[in-house]
Amino acid sequence: MKIRVGLFFGGRSVEHEVSVITGLQALANMDTERFDITPIYITKKSELYVGEDIGKIEAYRDIPALLSRSTRMTLVNEGGRVYMVRQPAKKFGSNILGELDVALPAVHGTNVEDGTLQGYLNFVGLPYAGCDILSSAVGMDKFVQKCVLKESGIPVLDALRLSANDASAIDKIEAKFEYPVIVKPLNLGSSVGISVAHDRAGLEDSLELAFEFAEHVIVERAITDLTEINCAVLGDEYSAQASVCERPLGSDEILSYEDKYVGGNSKGAKSGGSKGMASLGRELPARIPDELRDRIQTLAVQAFRALGCSGVARIDFMIDNESGELYLNEFNTIPGSLAFYLWEAGGMSYKEQLSRMIDLALDRARREQSINFSFDSNILANVSFGGSKGAKGAKR
Ligand SMILES: Nc1ncnc2c1ncn2[C@@H]1O[C@H](COP(=O)(O)OP(=O)(O)O)[C@@H](O)[C@H]1O
Numbered sequence: 592m593k594i595r596v597g598l599f600f601g602g603r604s605v606e607h608e609v610s611v612i613t614g615l616q617a618l619a620n621m622d623t624e625r626f627d628i629t630p631i632y633i634t635k636k637s638e639l640y641v642g643e644d645i646g647k648i649e650a651y652r653d654i655p656a657l658l659s660r661s662t663r664m665t666l667v668n669e670g671g672r673v674y675m676v677r678q679p680a681k682k683f684g685s686n687i688l689g690e691l692d693v694a695l696p697a698v699h700g701t702n703v704e705d706g707t708l709q710g711y712l713n714f715v716g717l718p719y720a721g722c723d724i725l726s727s728a729v730g731m732d733k734f735v736q737k738c739v740l741k742e743s744g745i746p747v748l749d750a751l752r753l754s755a756n757d758a759s760a761i762d763k764i765e766a767k768f769e770y771p772v773i774v775k776p777l778n779l780g781s782s783v784g785i786s787v788a789h790d791r792a793g794l795e796d797s798l799e800l801a802f803e804f805a806e807h808v809i810v811e812r813a814i815t816d817l818t819e820i821n822c823a824v825l826g827d828e829y830s831a832q833a834s835v836c837e838r839p840l841g842s843d844e845i846l847s848y849e850d851k852y853v854g855g856n857s858k859g860a861k862s863g864g865s866k867g868m869a870s871l872g873r874e875l876p877a878r879i880p881d882e883l884r885d886r887i888q889t890l891a892v893q894a895f896r897a898l899g900c901s902g903v904a905r906i907d908f909m910i911d912n913e914s915g916e917l918y919l920n921e922f923n924t925i926p927g928s929l930a931f932y933l934w935e936a937g938g939m940s941y942k943e944q945l946s947r948m949i950d951l952a953l954d955r956a957r958r959e960q961s962i963n964f965s966f967d968s969n970i971l972a973n974v975s976f977g978g979s980k981g982a983k984g985a986k987r
């Protein structure tokens with residue numbers, strides 16, 4: 592029997608549209624001999640939809656029309672099996688739309704990639720591909736991930752984490768850093784809300800912008816002569832391998848959302864629009880010295896393990912060309928286009944990559960099943976709140 596995969600994309604995130612592209616690209620490349628795939632669209636209101644046209648990219652030109660001919664559903668665990676159930680339920684006839692064995696999250700950004708979707712899947716008991724709840728959450732928080740990485744001896748730039756209600760934010764930043772500095776929302780992606788400040792007035796504008804998108808921001812030294820190198824890792828804590836490295840090419844000081852997804856005007860963009868991360872202009876493989884490539888690949892695997900990642904993650908590095916220093920910039924626990932182009936460049940087809948991701952998910956589910964979650968005890972047999980002991984008396 593084929594493995595029944597729920598392929599999730601969309602969600603309440605600024606990267607909603609990019610996720611639709613990532614999801615439908617994956618759908619088109621999965622091994623249909625092995626997998627029976629249900630594309631599941633998460634709306635911007637976090638509703639789940641399935642249906643005939645949910646897997647067709649053209650249908651997303653008019654989302655309200657698409658939803659009107661699709662079926663809203665929710666996941667329900669019944670006796671250890673996970674079903675897609677019509678929502679709201681019809682009074683007559685069956686509401687069970689299908690059953691799933693495993694999920695493939697192809698979502699980007701807050702409220703989905705950050706452990707939220709993983710938590711939901713975990714709660715209903717559906718195994719899923721990719722990072723678990725904790726590594727997803729850490730991977731989304733630009734400050735916490737630096738703390739974890741520093742602990743593992745991986746080079747990162749020092750940063751300040753600031754909240755929107757901090758009246759002395761500017762003084763703190765100026766006490767720690769020289770200009771230029773870069774201000775980033777704590778937990779977004781795709782360069783949304785990020786800008787470089789060259790002086791105090793610019794810093795006020797940068798903070799204003801970043802706080803439009805998040806309650807917390809991080810600030811770090813801006814590298815003025817920068818080379819960016821990205822490398823993906825596929826596997827889990829038992830086996831993890833690094834992909835070839837790429838050098839993304841942007842048109843501005845920072846790679847903008849447009850550079851990444853709209854292409855068109857940007858320097859090396861191969862083709863405009865609608866292809867997701869795969870359409871970004873890039874040098875692939877990156878023309879860098881072998882020793883540097885080896886160092887990046889080693890650090891990428893080390894970082895993947897340090898965060899406890901699984902599935903595929905893309906890890907982005909920065910080189911300060913003035914000092915020659917290499918820093919890990921950030922994690923993408925569900926990278927745009929699932930970073931398939933990095934594996935393809937190394938000889939692994941997208942189909943093979945997706946199959947491995949599902950296999951890793953099923954391996955993890957098997958390992959988890961062997962852990963005992965119910966510690967046999969009969970403490971509840973004698974508890975009542977009527978007497979003097981109550982709840983306190985139960986715990987010693
Ligand atoms: N410290 C820095 N100095 C200079 N440029 C930076 C720095 N940090 C990030 N950038 C630029 O900003 C872009 C987006 O920052 P990043 O931390 O990767 O956030 P996002 O999650 O939005 O991709 C990077 O790709 C890089 O071009």
Ligand SMILES: [Mg+2]
Nearest residue numbers: 781782907921
């Ligand atoms: Mg980035």
